[in-house]
Amino acid sequence: MPGDMPPEKLGPVTAEKLNHSDRVDDDGGKPAKWKIVGPGLVVAATGVGAADMVATLVAGSRYGYGLLWAVILGVFLKIILVEGAGRFTLATGYTIFEGWRSLGKWTTWYFGPYIMIWGFVYGATAMSSAALPLAALFPIFPLWVWAIVMGLAGFVMVWFGRYATFEKITAALVGIMFVTVVGLAIIAAPNLPEMATGLVPIIPEGGLLYTLALAGGVGGTITLAAYGYWLREKGWYTPKWMKVMRIDNSMAYVMTGIFVIAMLIVGAEVVRSAGVSLSAGDEGLLDLSTVLREEYGDVVGIGFLIGFWAASFSSIIGVWNGVSLMFADFWGNIRGKESGHPDTRVGGKYFRFYVLWLTFPPMILFALGQPIGLILAYGVLGSLFMPFLAVTLLGLLNGKRIPKKYANKLHTNIALAVVALLFIVLGINQLVGAVAPLFGS
Numbered sequence: 512m513p514g515d516m517p518p519e520k521l522g523p524v525t526a527e528k529l530n531h532s533d534r535v536d537d538d539g540g541k542p543a544k545w546k547i548v549g550p551g552l553v554v555a556a557t558g559v560g561a562a563d564m565v566a567t568l569v570a571g572s573r574y575g576y577g578l579l580w581a582v583i584l585g586v587f588l589k590i591i592l593v594e595g596a597g598r599f600t601l602a603t604g605y606t607i608f609e610g611w612r613s614l615g616k617w618t619t620w621y622f623g624p625y626i627m628i629w630g631f632v633y634g635a636t637a638m639s640s641a642a643l644p645l646a647a648l649f650p651i652f653p654l655w656v657w658a659i660v661m662g663l664a665g666f667v668m669v670w671f672g673r674y675a676t677f678e679k680i681t682a683a684l685v686g687i688m689f690v691t692v693v694g695l696a697i698i699a700a701p702n703l704p705e706m707a708t709g710l711v712p713i714i715p716e717g718g719l720l721y722t723l724a725l726a727g728g729v730g731g732t733i734t735l736a737a738y739g740y741w742l743r744e745k746g747w748y749t750p751k752w753m754k755v756m757r758i759d760n761s762m763a764y765v766m767t768g769i770f771v772i773a774m775l776i777v778g779a780e781v782v783r784s785a786g787v788s789l790s791a792g793d794e795g796l797l798d799l800s801t802v803l804r805e806e807y808g809d810v811v812g813i814g815f816l817i818g819f820w821a822a823s824f825s826s827i828i829g830v831w832n833g834v835s836l837m838f839a840d841f842w843g844n845i846r847g848k849e850s851g852h853p854d855t856r857v858g859g860k861y862f863r864f865y866v867l868w869l870t871f872p873p874m875i876l877f878a879l880g881q882p883i884g885l886i887l888a889y890g891v892l893g894s895l896f897m898p899f900l901a902v903t904l905l906g907l908l909n910g911k912r913i914p915k916k917y918a919n920k921l922h923t924n925i926a927l928a929v930v931a932l933l934f935i936v937l938g939i940n941q942l943v944g945a946v947a948p949l950f951g952s
Contacts, residue, residue, distance in 0.1 A: 550741035551756075551763030553678055554593060556685045557734040557829025559767055560822060561640045564692075565795040567771050570721045571778020572789065576702070578718065579709030581725040582775060586768035588726060588933065590761055591926050593738050595904040595919075597756045600739030601749065602917035606850040607739050608840045610907040619845075621899060626838050629733065629896070630865065634873030637830060638662040641823035644816040647797055655877040665827040666870040669835070674744035674857055677832050684825040689770060691818030696773035698807060699780035706776075723937050725771075733896050737833030740840065744857060750917070781806065831869055832857070838865040898938045901931035 570578050599610055611618035635658075642657035649657075668680060714722050738760070742748065747756060777799070782789065785802045789795035796819045804812030839861035840850050854860050905927055906912070908919045919927065 549755075549759040549763070550678075550738060550745050550747070551593070551759035551761075552685060552766070553681050553741055553829060554734055554738045554833070555589075555763040555767040556681050556688070556822075556825045557737075557833060558589075558732045558826075559688075559770065560637075560732075560826040561643070561796055561819060563771070564774050564819070564822060565789060566721075566724055567774040568778035568782055568795065568799060569789055570718075570725055571775040571780075572782035574715045574718050574721065575779045575783065576706045576709030576775065577713065577715045578722055578725050579706060579772065579775060580712045581722045582771050583710075583768060584712075585726040585771070586764050588926075588930050589735070589767070590764045591923070592901060592904070592930055593735050593760050593764070594757060595908055595923075595927060596736055596738045596900075597742055597760060598753065598917055599904070599907050599913060600742055601747070601753050601756060602913050604748070606743075606840050607736050607907075608837065608844060609850055610912065611903055612844065613912055614903060614906050618903065619841075622841060623845075625895065626733075626834070626841065627868070630834065630838070630869050631873055632876075633830065634662070634869040635876040637823070637827045638665075638873065639877075641820060641827055643794065643797060644800075644820040644823070647800065648813065648816055658877060659874055661824065661827060662870050662874065665824070665831045666866060668828055669831040669866055670863065674741070674832070677828060678745075680828060681825055684821040685766070687821035688818050688825070689766070691814050691821070692770055692777070693773045695781075695803070695811065695815055695818075696776040698811065699777055701776045701780060705779075720940060723933065723940070726933065732830075733837070733900075734829055734833045735897075736900050737837055740836040741833060743851070744836070753917070831866055835862045835865040835869070838862075838868075895938060895942075897934040898931065901927065901934045905931060 567582070596607055600606060603610070608622070611622060638658040638661045639654065641661040642654050645657045645661070646652070646654045652660075669677065672680075742752070742756060781802060782799060785806065787798065787802055789798045796815075800812045800816050800819070803815050836855075836857065839855040839859055842861045842864075843852055843855035844850065848854060852859070854862075856862065905919075905924065908927070909924065910918075
């Protein structure tokens with residue numbers, strides 16, 4: 512993978528490329544207007560999948576509302592991280608991958624193999640996750656058939672759709688997720704005084720890893736780095752949109768926080784009172800559906816499965832779109848084409864190659880029954896990206912790589928350093944947990 516972008520290149524090209532920074536500033540030109548559906552909602556919805564739902568349910572069933580404060584902290588951490596990615600793109604006119612290249616060759620060598628391996632493994636995982644509730648609702652087909660159907664549905668929507676269409680579909684799925692899960696939390700009747708005690712930052716005995724996971728893991732995936740690409744597809748690409756971006760990002764993750772708190776309520780009020788242990792992985796949500804049917808009837812149980820499907824399918828189309836844009840930009844840069852070249856945009860040949868890569872090669876894993884080695888590989892891969900993103904953002908948002916006006920302030924650097932440290936700790940823990948079975952421990 513040839514070449515890197517030295518810091519001095521990012522500087523002068525920024526000045527030339529960012530004449531828009533002087534011409535169309537935050538307060539200049541036609542005021543930028545925020546709409547409730549934007550790239551922030553897309554990145555937040557894509558980041559929260561079935562595994563996050565299970566983790567929150569288990570935390571609620573074990574510790575009640577004791578980790579509510581960690582959920583709220585996690586919302587703020589994601590806002591900081593995604594705002595950093597969006598701010599770099601709007602302030603410099605560069606994509607996140609162009610920024611990474613300015614940090615040295617190592618970022619290209621890290622990201623290139625990572626995105627290929629991750630896409631192959633994630634493709635099978637995401638399709639299976641979205642298939643689980645459908646196989647439970649319509650058992651006329653086995654799980655692998657529904658998984659292929661979900662992959663093909665995501666493929667068609669992303670291959671033939673434009674960003675605006677994709678955004679509307681995501682908004683509809685978020686609506687389904689929100690109504691079903693928040694509605695279920697209301698039915699479960701949360702204990703408000705007990706919830707209030709959960710705002711006190713105390714780590715329950717034996718709850719350190721769950722605390723870290725809720726604060727840093729829920730809603731955190733490679734798609735956080737795709738935010739800048741979705742800003743561009745939306746048409747938000749100059750500093751004029753900085754305030755709009757910040758509102759968009761904050762409101763999206765507030766909604767995510769409400770969704771995750773709703774799952775915590777369900778875990779605390781339904782799962783804990785039922786005295787059941789949820790299965791590991793996405794199957795835990797099927798266990799919950801069974802409990803809900805017994806406790807509240809078929810309508811509620813089926814409604815939850817629909818919400819489960821919406822959360823999983825939103826992750827499919829979000830990754831198929833956002834990570835394909837990231838790959839297209841990566842490969843376009845390697846091939847000497849500037850970011851924004853038609854080959855690197857939605858519908859471009861590099862974009863479509865990765866959509867194909869996410870959809871069809873992973874289907875081979877269904878025939879193999881998804882051997883344990885591949886499941887372990889996904890655990891390892893999941894631990895390697897978020898620390899990379901957090902650390903590289905610290906480099907990109909300071910110094911000559913970003914106009915001084917938009918560089919990090921001291922408090923922002925401290926917050927981002929905390930985020931980086933948290934994800935490093937989480938990454939090490941996840942890496943050890945994934946690799947340990949290989950050594951029989």
